[in-house]
Amino acid sequence: MREELKRVKDEAMRAIEATPTAAALQELRVKYLGKKGALTGILRGMGAVPADERPALGQLANDTRDAIEARLADRTAALETAELDARLRAEKVDLTLPGTWLPRGTEHPMSQVIEEIKAMFVGLGFQVVDGPEVETDYYNFEALNIPKDHPARDTQDSFFITPEILLRTQTSPVQVRTMEKLAPRLPVRIITIGKVYRRDEVDPTHGSVFYQLEGLVIDRDITMGDLKGTLTIMARSLFGENVRIRLRPSYFPFTEPSAETDTSCPVCDGAGCRVCKGSGWIELGGSGMVHPRVLVAGGYDPEVVSGFAWGFGVERMTMRKYGIEDLRHLYSNDVRFLRQF
Amino acid sequence: MPMLVSYQWLKEFVPVGDVAPDELARRLTMGGVTVEKVIPVNQGVRGVVVGEVKAIEKHPQADRLLVTTVDVAAADGRPLTVVTGASNLTVGCRVPVAVHGSRLPGGRKIERSKLRGVASGGMLCAWTELIEGEGHDEDEGILILSDDAPLGADVVPLLGLDDHVLELDLTINYASHCQSMIGVAREAAAILDRPYQAPRVYVNEEGIKRAVDLVKIEVSDPDLCPAYAARVISDIRLGPSPEWLRRRLERAGIRPINNIVDVTNYVMVEYGQPLHAFDYDQVADHRVIVRRARPGEKLVTLDGVERGLDPDMLCITDPEKVLGLAGVMGGLNSEVTATTRNILLESANFSGQSIRRTSRALGLRSEASARFEKGLDPNGNVPAADRAAMLIEELKAGVVAPGVAEFRARPFLPVTIRLRPERVNSLLGTKLSVVDMARYFRRLGFETDGVAEGRKHFTVTVPTRRPDVSEETDLIEEVARLYGYDEITTTLPQGAITHGGQPVLEEWRVRARRVLAGAGLNEILTDSRQTPFAHGASRWPAPPTLSPEQAAAIPGGIPIANPMTVEESVLRSSLVPKMLEVMAYNVNRRQTDLGLFEINRVYWAKQWPLTELLEEPLMLCVGAVGKYAPKTWNRPEEEADFFYLKGLLERLADGLGLRPPRLAPSNLETLHPARQAAIVAEAGEGAANGGPSGDGANGGAGADEQPLGWLGELHPQVAKAYELPGRPLILELNFERFVTLSKPRTYRALPPFPQVERDLALVVGEDVPAEQVTAAISETGGELLRSVRLFDRYAGAPVPEGHVSLAYSLVYQADRTLTDAEVNAVHERILAALAKRFGAKLRG
Numbered sequence A: 001m002r003e004e005l006k007r008v009k010d011e012a013m014r015a016i017e018a019t020p021t022a023a024a025l026q027e028l029r030v031k032y033l034g035k036k037g038a039l040t041g042i043l044r045g046m047g048a049v050p051a052d053e054r055p056a057l058g059q060l061a062n063d064t065r066d067a068i069e070a071r072l073a074d075r076t077a078a079l080e081t082a083e084l085d086a087r088l089r090a091e092k093v094d095l096t097l098p099g100t101w102l103p104r105g106t107e108h109p110m111s112q113v114i115e116e117i118k119a120m121f122v123g124l125g126f127q128v129v130d131g132p133e134v135e136t137d138y139y140n141f142e143a144l145n146i147p148k149d150h151p152a153r154d155t156q157d158s159f160f161i162t163p164e165i166l167l168r169t170q171t172s173p174v175q176v177r178t179m180e181k182l183a184p185r186l187p188v189r190i191i192t193i194g195k196v197y198r199r200d201e202v203d204p205t206h207g208s209v210f211y212q213l214e215g216l217v218i219d220r221d222i223t224m225g226d227l228k229g230t231l232t233i234m235a236r237s238l239f240g241e242n243v244r245i246r247l248r249p250s251y252f253p254f255t256e257p258s259a260e261t262d263t264s265c266p267v268c269d270g271a272g273c274r275v276c277k278g279s280g281w282i283e284l285g286g287s288g289m290v291h292p293r294v295l296v297a298g299g300y301d302p303e304v305v306s307g308f309a310w311g312f313g314v315e316r317m318t319m320r321k322y323g324i325e326d327l328r329h330l331y332s333n334d335v336r337f338l339r340q341f
Numbered sequence B: 001m002p003m004l005v006s007y008q009w010l011k012e013f014v015p016v017g018d019v020a021p022d023e024l025a026r027r028l029t030m031g032g033v034t035v036e037k038v039i040p041v042n043q044g045v046r047g048v049v050v051g052e053v054k055a056i057e058k059h060p061q062a063d064r065l066l067v068t069t070v071d072v073a074a075a076d077g078r079p080l081t082v083v084t085g086a087s088n089l090t091v092g093c094r095v096p097v098a099v100h101g102s103r104l105p106g107g108r109k110i111e112r113s114k115l116r117g118v119a120s121g122g123m124l125c126a127w128t129e130l131i132e133g134e135g136h137d138e139d140e141g142i143l144i145l146s147d148d149a150p151l152g153a154d155v156v157p158l159l160g161l162d163d164h165v166l167e168l169d170l171t172i173n174y175a176s177h178c179q180s181m182i183g184v185a186r187e188a189a190a191i192l193d194r195p196y197q198a199p200r201v202y203v204n205e206e207g208i209k210r211a212v213d214l215v216k217i218e219v220s221d222p223d224l225c226p227a228y229a230a231r232v233i234s235d236i237r238l239g240p241s242p243e244w245l246r247r248r249l250e251r252a253g254i255r256p257i258n259n260i261v262d263v264t265n266y267v268m269v270e271y272g273q274p275l276h277a278f279d280y281d282q283v284a285d286h287r288v289i290v291r292r293a294r295p296g297e298k299l300v301t302l303d304g305v306e307r308g309l310d311p312d313m314l315c316i317t318d319p320e321k322v323l324g325l326a327g328v329m330g331g332l333n334s335e336v337t338a339t340t341r342n343i344l345l346e347s348a349n350f351s352g353q354s355i356r357r358t359s360r361a362l363g364l365r366s367e368a369s370a371r372f373e374k375g376l377d378p379n380g381n382v383p384a385a386d387r388a389a390m391l392i393e394e395l396k397a398g399v400v401a402p403g404v405a406e407f408r409a410r411p412f413l414p415v416t417i418r419l420r421p422e423r424v425n426s427l428l429g430t431k432l433s434v435v436d437m438a439r440y441f442r443r444l445g446f447e448t449d450g451v452a453e454g455r456k457h458f459t460v461t462v463p464t465r466r467p468d469v470s471e472e473t474d475l476i477e478e479v480a481r482l483y484g485y486d487e488i489t490t491t492l493p494q495g496a497i498t499h500g501g502q503p504v505l506e507e508w509r510v511r512a513r514r515v516l517a518g519a520g521l522n523e524i525l526t527d528s529r530q531t532p533f534a535h536g537a538s539r540w541p542a543p544p545t546l547s548p549e550q551a552a553a554i555p556g557g558i559p560i561a562n563p564m565t566v567e568e569s570v571l572r573s574s575l576v577p578k579m580l581e582v583m584a585y586n587v588n589r590r591q592t593d594l595g596l597f598e599i600n601r602v603y604w605a606k607q608w609p610l611t612e613l614l615e616e617p618l619m620l621c622v623g624a625v626g627k628y629a630p631k632t633w634n635r636p637e638e639e640a641d642f643f644y645l646k647g648l649l650e651r652l653a654d655g656l657g658l659r660p661p662r663l664a665p666s667n668l669e670t671l672h673p674a675r676q677a678a679i680v681a682e683a684g685e686g687a688a689n690g691g692p693s694g695d696g697a698n699g700g701a702g703a704d705e706q707p708l709g710w711l712g713e714l715h716p717q718v719a720k721a722y723e724l725p726g727r728p729l730i731l732e733l734n735f736e737r738f739v740t741l742s743k744p745r746t747y748r749a750l751p752p753f754p755q756v757e758r759d760l761a762l763v764v765g766e767d768v769p770a771e772q773v774t775a776a777i778s779e780t781g782g783e784l785l786r787s788v789r790l791f792d793r794y795a796g797a798p799v800p801e802g803h804v805s806l807a808y809s810l811v812y813q814a815d816r817t818l819t820d821a822e823v824n825a826v827h828e829r830i831l832a833a834l835a836k837r838f839g840a841k842l843r844g
């Protein structure tokens, strides 16, 4: 019987080694260890064995079973791993095929710049406010210290609906409307962004409609230095840490002193290049200290408070930011343009 | 007409010789006198010298050419032989000679050459060859220099070519006093802190009779003519002006004509005061009457055009006729001509507004009217008349009668303004002393009084030539610019901390933009203005704010009274027409798969004619055509259809956290009659700012309720009108009202118990709206039913004819583990309800 056990063990071990698949191993398991298997068959003959030999033989039979089990398990694991490897290798794909298409839309570059500007000023504690695009003569001109027959009306030729109602030529009417709402509360820190309309000739940098960014700050002790500081922050946030702001004396009826506002060219850092047409500076728009008469129109006492305001063209900032050379691209709505943003 | 400032001329009034033109331009600009550009007068002339013509002979081979011998004081002492085609040469005249190796404008290089067999050592130059763009009477011939021009000398300084012209871009407040050489000089003196030297004027009056005895001035409308001065000059000898005068006029952009006209123009440029010369003998009675035109009066102006005048126009007249349009243009009847013997020289102050109106009305604009428009110093007219008289006398062009005949409405006194130094510093953020400030004013030629450190205020007296400075804030600006904006310290506003934010609607707009871009759409931005025909072409409904009659009066939108083009002549009431145009624009560029959106304002009149401002609601528009997903190697293409559009609407509502709007039948002419719907809020929800519908196009949306908008497939006729292929889709909704459907986002704790999923496949009649079946399921399912999703719709065998199969996926959930029996009971109830309401059967 010992010999028989040894023979079965040796035979099983050889068979396990020779079996090529995990499934076939299962059959081997039945053949040797199953209820009708070889090992069971041998143990059935245990009755014929003398009683004193039984414990030793029983032990040997168990050892034999364990050895076959262990070898089966090892061999199964090895074969399964090999089979999995083979299957995975067979699942090879062409990695250079394009990824699955997913929709991607775009927000208009103007919208993106407007959101960027708003986020920046909101962070500085400004409220974004809104006003009508179709305005009264009063808010667009009179309240801004531009009475009828003022020569400034010539430089801002307007589109009229009626003699007293027109398409606003600037976002500044929102200044007065906001002051009327807030007065006498302090401080006033607002921006507004919206369309304005002027009867100007259209060229690569001027349209008869454009977006303006208007800002207004009113408080006690506001100085022209504060204007420079606020605009410096804005320019740096939009164009880079190194740009500088330059104010040049100018004239607007609703501010005094008034200034044209330039930022140093972010491309050449003021040295002069194609983008800034060699000047080293890029014009942003007008700014200045709020004229006392405008403060009065808005319900504030110019003896007590002062303020500054600015109005910049958003198209120009967008063009500068993305290097767009012609304003008209912004409004062509050509999807080949829009999809670039 | 920009002011052109000759740098060399400017140096006569202010010592800036050590400041290069570019630097001067920069300093002036930073001081408030904006210099647009600096133009060198010399465009490349180099090595051209003065020569004297010694001999002139005919060219042996060419009739039209001459062979000249010219002495240019060459080092070797030998004269040059130069071939020329000019006919205005005489022996002994001095001319500019471009010798071998010299340069002319445009990089033109002069070299020895042979002209029809004769060697030529250079070229004799005409004025136009030396300076481009300046007209000159000697256009036809060689420029003849004065006899004392030194032989061999460089012509560049001699002809004043070593000059630069500063082109100014003046702001309104400087337009008045900087429209003159002396005005700019005063500014340069103030900005650079240099002395200003006024022209020295002395008039040699050799006439016998006094001006006041020769002419009577009567001003009937002193509101339009506050000051009028006239000088009378006799024995006029008309002729060309000397070279220096002509050259200066050219620099200022004015073409020389004759000595009298040239002097008036010269003084206009120098003093900023336009002058006009009348033929004295044509003035009837020698009485000048300044008055408004009478109805029906006419005048033939100097340009030969007969002009009808109206009573808003100010005229210079005599007792019999109109002599000229004040400040705009003289009349032909009193023009100075070759036969003129005596002139009346007018130097007047006219109302700028009046001149502006007249020149606009007649479409006549001149250097003179442009200056009057800006408003002139009422005390500046007599000095200008004196200066002109002095020049005419110096040029020996006439004999000046003593004195000036003058009218003044009243004395024009300088204004005195109180300035608080503390206010200057607090507004500018500076720490200037009282003395510093006073010094700036004196640089400007303003007088100060009461200046002492520690004083709360002092006074500044501003001369009448500076009408832009009339109150304290103007003085503060003068201090700021002379101190230098650059010098002001950069600071940030102090004061209370505020929190920023934006209007709720703006927040919604940002989120909607993100949702739609995330769904693959491209945002467009279009003009608010369009053609009056665009709205009709789109067939979109009129705004709900107008009655049908009012809407019919402005079918294209709100008309702009003075549009520039018909394409921009009305304000739109809908985003749809522009959306269709943009789609067509892109389709024409072979971009046929489009998904576009715009969120922008439209313009709704509340009544017509307008009596108050508009409603400007924010609308959202989607336009799509073609494929929204392309065919790729691993996915099929997806065509945009009605349900794509509806899906976008649902995604939008969901993305914004809004209750989904309901669709109702509609009958817009823009859209496919069977594939369109009105977007409506559920009853009692949202729809607050609707207003009555004026067009009856809102179909089944309820009697009073204006839909939030519409969506659908474009009607093929409309698509054809826009040349759009395929089945384009359009959606527009009132975004402001749409977002009022908002519901608060609520959190629900995740259930610890498993959910139970059941499918339900039904067969119903094909006319049964799926939405109603879904609603019935939700309703009957009650508390336990958490979600219902239609995942299949099928028609065709084995489903009987006239029926469809709808397959739903239902999810049950409770705060406990649901038993099969519980779920089965609900499921049965649902089936029973559907069978009863729709005759639905379980699909076998």
Ligand SMILES: [Zn+2]
Binding pocket: A265, A266, A267, A268, A269, A270, A271, A272, A273, A274, A275, A276, A277, A278, A280, A281
């Ligand atoms: Zn640059």
